[in-house]
Amino acid sequence: MFYDQAKIYVKGGDGGAGAVAFRREKYVPEGGPAGGDGGRGGNVVFVADEGLRTLADFRYKRHYKADRGEHGQGKNMHGHGAEDLVVRIPTGTLIKDQDTGEVIADLTEHGQKVVVAKGGRGGRGNARFMSNTNKAPTLAENGEPGEDHYLTLELKLLADVGLVGFPNVGKSTIISQVSAAKPKIADYHFTTLVPNLGVVDLEDGYSFVMADIPGLIEGAHTGAGLGHEFLRHTERTRLILHVLDISGSEERDPLEDYRIIQEELLQYSPELAKRPMIVVANKMDIPGAEENLKRLQDELGSETEIFSVSAATGEGLKPLIYRIAQLLPEIPAPEIFVHKDESHKVTHVEQKERFMITKEDGVFIITGKEIEKHVKMTLFESEEGVYRFQTILKTMGVDDALRSEGIQAGDKVKIAEVEFDWED
Missing domain, CATH: 2.70.210.12 (GTP1/OBG domain)
Structure with missing residues:
Protein backbone atom coordinates (compact mmCIF):
# COMPACT_ATOMS: atom_id res chain seq x y z
CA MET A 1 0.00 0.00 0.00
CA LYS A 156 6.28 14.32 -2.50
CA LEU A 157 7.61 12.01 -5.19
CA LEU A 158 10.97 12.85 -6.70
CA ALA A 159 10.43 12.35 -10.42
CA ASP A 160 11.89 14.09 -13.48
CA VAL A 161 8.67 13.90 -15.48
CA GLY A 162 5.09 14.04 -14.21
CA LEU A 163 2.07 12.92 -16.25
CA VAL A 164 -1.10 14.89 -15.52
CA GLY A 165 -4.56 14.80 -17.03
CA PHE A 166 -8.14 13.71 -16.49
CA PRO A 167 -8.89 10.14 -15.37
CA ASN A 168 -8.77 7.47 -18.07
CA VAL A 169 -6.78 9.47 -20.64
CA GLY A 170 -4.06 6.80 -20.81
CA LYS A 171 -1.35 7.94 -18.39
CA SER A 172 -0.92 4.50 -16.82
CA THR A 173 -0.76 2.88 -20.26
CA ILE A 174 1.96 5.29 -21.37
CA ILE A 175 4.13 4.63 -18.32
CA SER A 176 3.67 0.87 -18.70
CA GLN A 177 4.79 1.08 -22.35
CA VAL A 178 7.93 3.16 -21.81
CA SER A 179 9.20 1.77 -18.49
CA ALA A 180 9.34 -1.41 -16.46
CA ALA A 181 6.48 -0.21 -14.28
CA LYS A 182 3.40 -2.41 -14.49
CA PRO A 183 0.47 -0.43 -13.09
CA LYS A 184 -2.96 -2.01 -12.95
CA ILE A 185 -4.91 -0.77 -15.96
CA ALA A 186 -8.63 -1.06 -16.62
CA ASP A 187 -11.25 0.91 -18.52
CA TYR A 188 -12.95 2.81 -15.73
CA HIS A 189 -12.47 6.11 -13.95
CA PHE A 190 -10.01 6.56 -11.13
CA THR A 191 -8.27 3.28 -11.89
CA THR A 192 -5.11 4.83 -10.48
CA LEU A 193 -5.54 5.83 -6.86
CA VAL A 194 -1.82 6.03 -6.06
CA PRO A 195 1.07 7.53 -8.07
CA ASN A 196 3.15 5.09 -10.11
CA LEU A 197 6.86 5.55 -10.67
CA GLY A 198 8.70 4.16 -13.68
CA VAL A 199 12.33 4.42 -14.76
CA VAL A 200 12.77 4.98 -18.50
CA ASP A 201 16.08 3.55 -19.78
CA LEU A 202 17.48 4.60 -23.15
CA GLU A 203 20.05 2.74 -25.25
CA ASP A 204 22.89 5.14 -24.44
CA GLY A 205 22.61 4.47 -20.71
CA TYR A 206 20.67 7.67 -19.97
CA SER A 207 17.59 7.23 -17.81
CA PHE A 208 14.96 9.35 -16.10
CA VAL A 209 12.11 8.82 -13.65
CA MET A 210 8.52 9.27 -14.79
CA ALA A 211 5.58 9.59 -12.40
CA ASP A 212 2.02 8.76 -13.35
CA ILE A 213 0.03 11.22 -11.24
CA PRO A 214 -3.54 9.98 -10.62
CA GLY A 215 -6.26 11.68 -12.67
CA LEU A 216 -7.23 15.22 -11.72
CA ILE A 217 -10.73 16.67 -11.84
CA GLU A 218 -12.09 20.18 -11.97
CA GLY A 219 -11.73 21.78 -8.54
CA ALA A 220 -8.71 19.65 -7.63
CA HIS A 221 -6.77 22.70 -6.37
CA THR A 222 -9.41 23.17 -3.65
CA GLY A 223 -9.04 19.55 -2.59
CA ALA A 224 -11.99 18.23 -4.59
CA GLY A 225 -11.71 14.51 -5.14
CA LEU A 226 -8.17 13.70 -4.05
CA GLY A 227 -6.81 16.91 -5.55
CA HIS A 228 -4.30 18.05 -2.93
CA GLU A 229 -3.00 14.54 -2.41
CA PHE A 230 -2.33 14.17 -6.15
CA LEU A 231 -1.14 17.67 -7.00
CA ARG A 232 1.49 17.47 -4.25
CA HIS A 233 3.43 14.95 -6.32
CA THR A 234 3.75 17.31 -9.29
CA GLU A 235 5.68 19.93 -7.30
CA ARG A 236 9.13 18.39 -7.69
CA THR A 237 8.87 17.37 -11.37
CA ARG A 238 11.06 19.21 -13.88
CA LEU A 239 8.89 18.54 -16.93
CA ILE A 240 5.12 18.06 -17.12
CA LEU A 241 3.43 15.85 -19.72
CA HIS A 242 -0.18 16.93 -20.14
CA VAL A 243 -1.96 13.85 -21.49
CA LEU A 244 -5.22 14.35 -23.39
CA ASP A 245 -7.75 11.90 -24.75
CA ILE A 246 -7.63 13.51 -28.18
CA SER A 247 -10.32 11.17 -29.52
CA GLY A 248 -12.95 12.48 -27.09
CA SER A 249 -13.92 8.88 -26.30
CA GLU A 250 -15.03 9.92 -22.82
CA GLU A 251 -17.51 12.35 -24.41
CA ARG A 252 -15.41 15.29 -23.28
CA ASP A 253 -13.86 17.97 -25.45
CA PRO A 254 -10.04 17.58 -25.29
CA LEU A 255 -9.59 21.36 -25.64
CA GLU A 256 -11.82 21.94 -22.62
CA ASP A 257 -9.90 19.24 -20.72
CA TYR A 258 -6.66 21.05 -21.50
CA ARG A 259 -8.02 24.36 -20.22
CA ILE A 260 -9.37 22.85 -17.00
CA ILE A 261 -6.19 21.01 -16.02
CA GLN A 262 -4.00 24.03 -16.81
CA GLU A 263 -6.25 26.16 -14.60
CA GLU A 264 -5.99 23.59 -11.78
CA LEU A 265 -2.20 23.71 -11.94
CA LEU A 266 -2.25 27.52 -11.96
CA GLN A 267 -4.66 27.75 -9.03
CA TYR A 268 -2.65 25.24 -6.99
CA SER A 269 0.65 27.00 -7.63
CA PRO A 270 1.61 29.66 -10.20
CA GLU A 271 5.17 28.31 -10.06
CA LEU A 272 3.96 24.87 -11.09
CA ALA A 273 2.05 26.27 -14.06
CA LYS A 274 5.30 27.80 -15.39
CA ARG A 275 7.09 24.45 -15.62
CA PRO A 276 8.17 23.28 -19.08
CA MET A 277 5.38 21.20 -20.59
CA ILE A 278 4.70 18.86 -23.49
CA VAL A 279 1.13 18.09 -24.56
CA VAL A 280 0.59 14.43 -25.38
CA ALA A 281 -2.40 13.80 -27.65
CA ASN A 282 -3.21 10.18 -26.85
CA LYS A 283 -5.62 7.66 -28.43
CA MET A 284 -4.79 8.66 -31.99
CA ASP A 285 -5.90 5.19 -33.12
CA ILE A 286 -9.56 6.04 -32.40
CA PRO A 287 -11.77 7.68 -35.07
CA GLY A 288 -12.25 11.43 -34.61
CA ALA A 289 -8.74 11.95 -33.17
CA GLU A 290 -7.28 13.59 -36.28
CA GLU A 291 -9.96 16.27 -36.36
CA ASN A 292 -9.51 17.11 -32.67
CA LEU A 293 -5.72 17.16 -33.05
CA LYS A 294 -6.04 19.82 -35.77
CA ARG A 295 -8.29 21.90 -33.48
CA LEU A 296 -5.75 21.54 -30.65
CA GLN A 297 -2.84 22.61 -32.85
CA ASP A 298 -4.78 25.64 -34.07
CA GLU A 299 -5.70 26.56 -30.50
CA LEU A 300 -2.24 26.22 -28.91
CA GLY A 301 -0.14 27.37 -31.86
CA SER A 302 3.52 26.57 -32.44
CA GLU A 303 4.71 27.69 -28.99
CA THR A 304 3.45 24.49 -27.32
CA GLU A 305 4.98 21.16 -28.28
CA ILE A 306 2.34 18.54 -29.13
CA PHE A 307 3.12 14.86 -29.64
CA SER A 308 0.42 12.62 -31.11
CA VAL A 309 0.64 9.06 -29.79
CA SER A 310 -1.30 5.88 -29.26
CA ALA A 311 -0.32 4.35 -25.93
CA ALA A 312 -2.34 1.22 -26.79
CA THR A 313 -0.30 0.47 -29.92
CA GLY A 314 2.94 2.23 -28.92
CA GLU A 315 2.80 4.54 -31.97
CA GLY A 316 4.59 7.86 -31.45
CA LEU A 317 6.00 7.00 -28.00
CA LYS A 318 9.63 6.63 -29.08
CA PRO A 319 9.95 10.19 -30.51
CA LEU A 320 8.27 11.49 -27.35
CA ILE A 321 10.74 9.69 -25.06
CA TYR A 322 13.75 10.93 -27.02
CA ARG A 323 12.44 14.49 -26.93
CA ILE A 324 12.05 14.23 -23.14
CA ALA A 325 15.61 12.93 -22.85
CA GLN A 326 16.79 15.87 -24.95
CA LEU A 327 14.96 18.47 -22.85
CA LEU A 328 15.67 17.25 -19.30
CA PRO A 329 19.39 18.14 -19.17
CA GLU A 330 18.46 21.71 -20.14
CA ILE A 331 15.87 22.08 -17.34
CA PRO A 332 17.23 22.96 -13.88
CA ALA A 333 15.85 21.08 -10.91
CA PRO A 334 12.98 23.08 -9.40
CA GLU A 335 13.65 24.98 -6.23
CA ILE A 336 11.68 23.88 -3.21
CA PHE A 337 8.71 26.17 -3.25
CA VAL A 338 5.77 26.77 -0.99
CA HIS A 339 2.15 26.04 -1.90
CA LYS A 340 0.49 29.22 -3.15
CA ASP A 341 -1.52 29.90 0.01
CA GLU A 342 1.70 29.59 2.05
CA SER A 343 -0.37 28.05 4.81
CA HIS A 344 2.66 26.51 6.47
CA LYS A 345 4.69 29.69 6.72
CA VAL A 346 4.57 30.92 10.29
CA THR A 347 5.71 34.23 11.70
CA HIS A 348 6.87 33.85 15.27
CA VAL A 349 6.03 36.61 17.73
CA GLU A 350 8.15 36.58 20.85
CA GLN A 351 5.97 36.00 23.87
CA LYS A 352 6.44 38.76 26.43
CA GLU A 353 4.86 36.89 29.33
CA ARG A 354 7.14 34.24 30.81
CA PHE A 355 4.17 32.56 32.49
CA MET A 356 0.39 32.73 32.79
CA ILE A 357 -1.82 32.36 35.86
CA THR A 358 -5.35 30.98 35.75
CA LYS A 359 -7.66 29.86 38.52
CA GLU A 360 -9.68 26.65 38.44
CA ASP A 361 -11.71 25.20 41.32
CA GLY A 362 -9.85 27.43 43.75
CA VAL A 363 -6.41 26.30 42.54
CA PHE A 364 -3.96 28.80 41.04
CA ILE A 365 -2.53 27.17 37.90
CA ILE A 366 0.72 28.54 36.51
CA THR A 367 1.71 27.61 32.94
CA GLY A 368 4.66 28.48 30.76
CA LYS A 369 7.49 26.57 29.16
CA GLU A 370 10.23 28.13 31.28
CA ILE A 371 8.55 27.73 34.66
CA GLU A 372 7.44 24.17 33.89
CA LYS A 373 11.03 23.24 32.99
CA HIS A 374 12.26 24.56 36.34
CA VAL A 375 9.69 22.42 38.16
CA LYS A 376 10.76 19.26 36.34
CA MET A 377 14.44 19.94 36.98
CA THR A 378 14.06 20.72 40.71
CA LEU A 379 14.99 18.04 43.23
CA PHE A 380 12.25 18.70 45.82
CA GLU A 381 13.63 16.06 48.20
CA SER A 382 16.46 18.51 48.91
CA GLU A 383 15.78 21.48 51.19
CA GLU A 384 18.31 23.49 49.20
CA GLY A 385 16.52 22.50 46.00
CA VAL A 386 13.21 23.83 47.33
CA TYR A 387 14.87 27.07 48.47
CA ARG A 388 16.48 27.53 45.03
CA PHE A 389 13.13 26.95 43.32
CA GLN A 390 11.48 29.56 45.55
CA THR A 391 14.21 32.01 44.59
CA ILE A 392 13.57 31.32 40.90
CA LEU A 393 9.83 32.00 41.36
CA LYS A 394 10.57 35.27 43.09
CA THR A 395 13.09 36.35 40.43
CA MET A 396 10.64 35.58 37.61
CA GLY A 397 7.96 37.69 39.33
CA VAL A 398 5.63 34.77 40.09
CA ASP A 399 5.27 35.71 43.78
CA ASP A 400 4.14 39.26 43.00
CA ALA A 401 1.81 38.06 40.26
CA LEU A 402 0.12 35.59 42.64
CA ARG A 403 -0.35 38.28 45.26
CA SER A 404 -1.94 40.57 42.68
CA GLU A 405 -4.33 37.71 41.85
CA GLY A 406 -5.41 37.64 45.51
CA ILE A 407 -3.72 34.48 46.73
CA GLN A 408 -3.96 33.75 50.46
CA ALA A 409 -1.91 31.58 52.80
CA GLY A 410 -2.94 27.94 52.44
CA ASP A 411 -4.20 28.29 48.86
CA LYS A 412 -3.11 25.66 46.35
CA VAL A 413 -0.70 26.42 43.50
CA LYS A 414 -0.20 23.96 40.64
CA ILE A 415 2.69 23.96 38.16
CA ALA A 416 3.26 21.09 35.73
CA GLU A 417 1.16 18.60 37.71
CA VAL A 418 2.96 19.49 41.00
CA GLU A 419 0.86 21.09 43.74
CA PHE A 420 2.15 23.44 46.45
CA ASP A 421 0.63 25.13 49.47
CA TRP A 422 1.17 28.88 49.36
CA GLU A 423 2.99 30.45 52.31
CA ASP A 424 3.85 34.11 52.22
Missing part, protein backbone atom coordinates in the same frame (compact mmCIF):
# COMPACT_ATOMS: atom_id res chain seq x y z
CA PHE A 2 1.29 3.49 -0.90
CA TYR A 3 1.08 6.03 1.92
CA ASP A 4 2.17 9.61 1.34
CA GLN A 5 0.98 11.22 4.60
CA ALA A 6 1.43 10.38 8.26
CA LYS A 7 1.02 12.02 11.67
CA ILE A 8 3.43 11.03 14.41
CA TYR A 9 4.71 12.05 17.87
CA VAL A 10 8.43 12.48 18.61
CA LYS A 11 10.18 13.14 21.91
CA GLY A 12 13.83 13.70 22.70
CA GLY A 13 15.23 11.83 25.68
CA ASP A 14 15.23 13.50 29.09
CA GLY A 15 18.56 14.39 30.59
CA GLY A 16 19.88 12.23 33.42
CA ALA A 17 19.67 13.53 36.99
CA GLY A 18 22.69 14.98 38.77
CA ALA A 19 23.88 13.18 41.89
CA VAL A 20 24.23 14.36 45.48
CA ALA A 21 27.36 12.71 46.89
CA PHE A 22 30.42 13.52 49.00
CA ARG A 23 33.96 12.21 49.08
CA ARG A 24 34.43 9.50 51.66
CA GLU A 25 38.10 8.61 52.09
CA LYS A 26 40.01 7.28 55.06
CA TYR A 27 42.23 10.29 55.55
CA VAL A 28 39.77 12.92 54.28
CA PRO A 29 37.22 13.24 57.11
CA GLU A 30 35.33 16.13 55.56
CA GLY A 31 35.51 15.48 51.82
CA GLY A 32 33.87 17.94 49.48
CA PRO A 33 30.85 17.40 47.20
CA ALA A 34 31.44 14.75 44.53
CA GLY A 35 28.12 14.31 42.74
CA GLY A 36 28.49 13.94 38.97
CA ASP A 37 26.29 15.45 36.27
CA GLY A 38 23.62 13.51 34.40
CA GLY A 39 24.11 12.62 30.74
CA ARG A 40 22.32 14.34 27.86
CA GLY A 41 19.19 12.70 26.47
CA GLY A 42 19.21 11.36 22.93
CA ASN A 43 17.96 13.38 19.97
CA VAL A 44 15.36 12.13 17.51
CA VAL A 45 17.00 12.39 14.08
CA PHE A 46 15.29 11.90 10.70
CA VAL A 47 17.49 10.73 7.81
CA ALA A 48 16.41 10.66 4.15
CA ASP A 49 16.74 7.23 2.55
CA GLU A 50 16.28 6.87 -1.21
CA GLY A 51 15.53 3.16 -0.72
CA LEU A 52 12.18 3.97 0.93
CA ARG A 53 9.18 4.80 -1.27
CA THR A 54 6.28 5.14 1.15
CA LEU A 55 5.38 6.32 4.66
CA ALA A 56 3.62 3.04 5.43
CA ASP A 57 5.86 2.29 8.44
CA PHE A 58 4.52 5.38 10.19
CA ARG A 59 0.98 4.02 10.01
CA TYR A 60 1.93 1.18 12.36
CA LYS A 61 4.29 3.01 14.69
CA ARG A 62 3.37 6.58 15.55
CA HIS A 63 5.44 7.32 18.67
CA TYR A 64 9.22 7.79 18.57
CA LYS A 65 10.99 8.49 21.85
CA ALA A 66 14.75 8.67 22.38
CA ASP A 67 16.42 7.24 25.50
CA ARG A 68 17.18 9.37 28.52
CA GLY A 69 20.72 10.09 29.65
CA GLU A 70 22.31 8.16 32.49
CA HIS A 71 22.17 9.63 35.99
CA GLY A 72 25.29 11.09 37.55
CA GLN A 73 27.10 9.13 40.28
CA GLY A 74 29.44 9.71 43.19
CA LYS A 75 33.17 10.34 42.83
CA ASN A 76 32.35 13.01 40.23
CA MET A 77 31.34 10.39 37.68
CA HIS A 78 29.13 11.89 35.00
CA GLY A 79 26.37 9.86 33.36
CA HIS A 80 26.74 8.78 29.74
CA GLY A 81 24.71 10.62 27.13
CA ALA A 82 22.08 8.53 25.35
CA GLU A 83 22.44 7.57 21.71
CA ASP A 84 20.32 9.40 19.17
CA LEU A 85 17.22 7.69 17.84
CA VAL A 86 17.70 7.61 14.05
CA VAL A 87 14.51 7.28 11.98
CA ARG A 88 14.75 6.73 8.22
CA ILE A 89 12.20 8.41 5.98
CA PRO A 90 11.76 8.45 2.18
CA THR A 91 13.70 11.03 0.20
CA GLY A 92 11.28 13.81 -0.73
CA THR A 93 9.51 14.01 2.64
CA LEU A 94 8.33 17.35 4.01
CA ILE A 95 8.30 17.55 7.83
CA LYS A 96 5.85 20.00 9.42
CA ASP A 97 4.86 20.88 12.96
CA GLN A 98 1.29 19.67 13.39
CA ASP A 99 0.27 22.47 15.76
CA THR A 100 1.75 25.50 13.98
CA GLY A 101 2.04 24.25 10.39
CA GLU A 102 5.67 25.40 10.35
CA VAL A 103 7.98 23.56 7.96
CA ILE A 104 10.78 21.98 10.01
CA ALA A 105 12.67 20.39 7.14
CA ASP A 106 12.35 19.26 3.54
CA LEU A 107 14.67 16.30 2.91
CA THR A 108 15.25 16.00 -0.84
CA GLU A 109 18.64 14.26 -1.01
CA HIS A 110 19.77 10.84 0.16
CA GLY A 111 21.53 11.06 3.52
CA GLN A 112 20.16 14.46 4.51
CA LYS A 113 19.34 14.56 8.19
CA VAL A 114 17.58 16.83 10.66
CA VAL A 115 17.09 16.79 14.43
CA VAL A 116 13.33 16.97 14.99
CA ALA A 117 13.38 16.68 18.81
CA LYS A 118 16.42 17.61 20.89
CA GLY A 119 17.32 15.66 23.99
CA GLY A 120 17.43 17.51 27.31
CA ARG A 121 20.73 18.39 28.98
CA GLY A 122 21.80 16.44 32.02
CA GLY A 123 21.11 17.85 35.46
CA ARG A 124 24.07 19.22 37.43
CA GLY A 125 25.41 17.28 40.39
CA ASN A 126 26.05 18.92 43.76
CA ALA A 127 29.75 19.38 42.93
CA ARG A 128 28.61 22.15 40.56
CA PHE A 129 26.95 24.14 43.34
CA MET A 130 29.90 24.42 45.74
CA SER A 131 30.83 28.00 46.56
CA ASN A 132 32.77 30.00 49.14
CA THR A 133 29.63 30.29 51.23
CA ASN A 134 28.41 26.74 50.76
CA LYS A 135 31.18 24.14 50.94
CA ALA A 136 28.86 21.13 51.20
CA PRO A 137 25.79 21.71 49.00
CA THR A 138 23.04 19.10 49.01
CA LEU A 139 21.60 20.63 45.86
CA ALA A 140 21.41 18.87 42.47
CA GLU A 141 19.17 19.01 39.41
CA ASN A 142 16.96 16.56 37.62
CA GLY A 143 17.61 16.29 33.90
CA GLU A 144 16.05 18.74 31.47
CA PRO A 145 13.00 17.31 29.67
CA GLY A 146 13.54 16.49 26.01
CA GLU A 147 11.65 18.40 23.33
CA ASP A 148 8.47 16.85 22.01
CA HIS A 149 6.41 17.57 18.92
CA TYR A 150 3.47 16.26 16.95
CA LEU A 151 4.60 16.13 13.34
CA THR A 152 2.96 15.78 9.94
CA LEU A 153 4.96 13.99 7.24
CA GLU A 154 4.14 14.60 3.58
CA LEU A 155 5.86 12.61 0.85
